[in-house]
Amino acid sequence: MGCLYDVGRYKSRFKSKLAHSDDIKECLLGKDYDEEMVDDLLDEHIFDYLYVPDTQTETRSYICFDIRVPRVPNDYIKNMELIIYVFAHKDKMKYTKTGYIGNRCDSLADMIDTAIANAPATDFGIGSLRLSSIDIYQVGTKYYGRVMKYTCSDFYKK
Amino acid sequence: MIDIGYYRKIQNAHGANSLRDAQIQQIKSDLNRDFNKPLDCESVLIDGVEHDLTIIETNNLDEKKIKSRPNDSFHSGQIVYWAGWYWIITKVNRRSEIVSNGEMKECTCHLYWQDNTGKIIDKWAYASNASSYSNGTTGNATITLTANQFLVVMPKDDDTINLEETRMIIDNRTNNRPTPYKLTRPDNVTADYGIGCTYYIFTLDQRNDDKDKKVTLEDASVVWICDYITPTTPTEPTTPDSGDENLDKSPNCCKIEYKSLKVKIGGSARTYVGSYYDENGNLSNDIGEWIITSDFNNKITTVIDGNTIKISISEDYPELDMETFTLQYRNTHSGFTTSISITIEML
Numbered sequence: 001m002g003c004l005y006d007v008g009r010y011k012s013r014f015k016s017k018l019a020h021s022d023d024i025k026e027c028l029l030g031k032d033y034d035e036e037m038v039d040d041l042l043d044e045h046i047f048d049y050l051y052v053p054d055t056q057t058e059t060r061s062y063i064c065f066d067i068r069v070p071r072v073p074n075d076y077i078k079n080m081e082l083i084i085y086v087f088a089h090k091d092k093m094k095y096t097k098t099g100y101i102g103n104r105c106d107s108l109a110d111m112i113d114t115a116i117a118n119a120p121a122t123d124f125g126i127g128s129l130r131l132s133s134i135d136i137y138q139v140g141t142k143y144y145g146r147v148m149k150y151t152c153s154d155f156y157k158k
Numbered sequence: 159m160i161d162i163g164y165y166r167k168i169q170n171a172h173g174a175n176s177l178r179d180a181q182i183q184q185i186k187s188d189l190n191r192d193f194n195k196p197l198d199c200e201s202v203l204i205d206g207v208e209h210d211l212t213i214i215e216t217n218n219l220d221e222k223k224i225k226s227r228p229n230d231s232f233h234s235g236q237i238v239y240w241a242g243w244y245w246i247i248t249k250v251n252r253r254s255e256i257v258s259n260g261e262m263k264e265c266t267c268h269l270y271w272q273d274n275t276g277k278i279i280d281k282w283a284y285a286s287n288a289s290s291y292s293n294g295t296t297g298n299a300t301i302t303l304t305a306n307q308f309l310v311v312m313p314k315d316d317d318t319i320n321l322e323e324t325r326m327i328i329d330n331r332t333n334n335r336p337t338p339y340k341l342t343r344p345d346n347v348t349a350d351y352g353i354g355c356t357y358y359i360f361t362l363d364q365r366n367d368d369k370d371k372k373v374t375l376e377d378a379s380v381v382w383i384c385d386y387i388t389p390t391t392p393t394e395p396t397t398p399d400s401g402d403e404n405l406d407k408s409p410n411c412c413k414i415e416y417k418s419l420k421v422k423i424g425g426s427a428r429t430y431v432g433s434y435y436d437e438n439g440n441l442s443n444d445i446g447e448w449i450i451t452s453d454f455n456n457k458i459t460t461v462i463d464g465n466t467i468k469i470s471i472s473e474d475y476p477e478l479d480m481e482t483f484t485l486q487y488r489n490t491h492s493g494f495t496t497s498i499s500i501t502i503e504m505l
Binding site for chain 1 (some may be wrong): 417418422423424425426428429473477504505
């Protein structure tokens, strides 16, 4: 398989990690979501590319992510970067949940970091994903959030 | 900062907690890498699923020793298709830390019989001469006629475990008036490992020209069935229904209730609930049987609780995107079935 096979594989695995986190599902869908249809419901909130919402009738929260390969230092290793955008409508920014402190985006970012930390080390690259930076992120005038970057090294080809 | 996970991974020792674990992982890795190199490595079907086995000759041509790849396994009672023929796994070494190893015997016969609903059951089996054993009914036989009884080894499953005094034609290749044999001595004790094989003694029996019938199967093959009965229940699938409250509760039919006919790779488990309405249209308490038909059954995760099955696909199998499989629910008492087709999609 090609060296970029991992790009799709990382996306698939990361989305699965999000979909299996009860805290993230509750934060995105509310408390009374239908567990049986959760995958379909999450399709409206989680995107594996940088989704910019058009005019919305509902005020929602979003998680968008993508993969970069910023550097290939040699023939055996490639550097992988997972970029995650977490943003929510400003009307829905207030959020409280036991175990988390901050607004909805703060909590959601913390939940994502927990999901990544709980992932087996074999899921992403050699070793595990390492948080490299967190920044603020603004979409238009109504959405606000964070952008998080995780890095790891992986074998160039498998 | 040193990432110990990195060093463990490049040394094939990821997850190892001791030197022994690391050495075992190294051995497994080496074995797996070189598994295909020897001439006795063969690609086979075990219960219809493709596996690699090392097949080693023994002093008996009809008996082989087998070894699996590391992290693969098999169990006794499974049927192996190899070299254009069927083999039954009769012994498995419980010590399987690195590889599974065991023995398989060449099947000698393909047996056919009917269950109590008239459904024709077929199993590959290994039969050997058992004339020197007691047949289980006549007590201390002092004179034993030669070749009048056989020891038959079959996979242990719901179809074979409850056989009682069933009559069968052991050699179905004889088309004209073959000889029936009757199950006289079941042995589910001496080789009972929970799963595995059944060992039955079959004894020569009287032919019954009125009841023993030659039957043509769906694949056009012709076989003899002893004590043939006309099937009393249809096996055609009834129309599946979605899971709303307006279920058709017609008598004698099976239903599968569901919310989605799609399972997402790496997504949450989908729930399917089977039910059977008896001849009076009442919901039965029977626990039915779930059957999944696909070329990748080993990649489908199922959790069965009574008449409910939860199905999920691990994120490790992205290649299953847009594949479909059939989920069948069968009421084992009545024989009624229903099935639905489920599509696998990326999350």
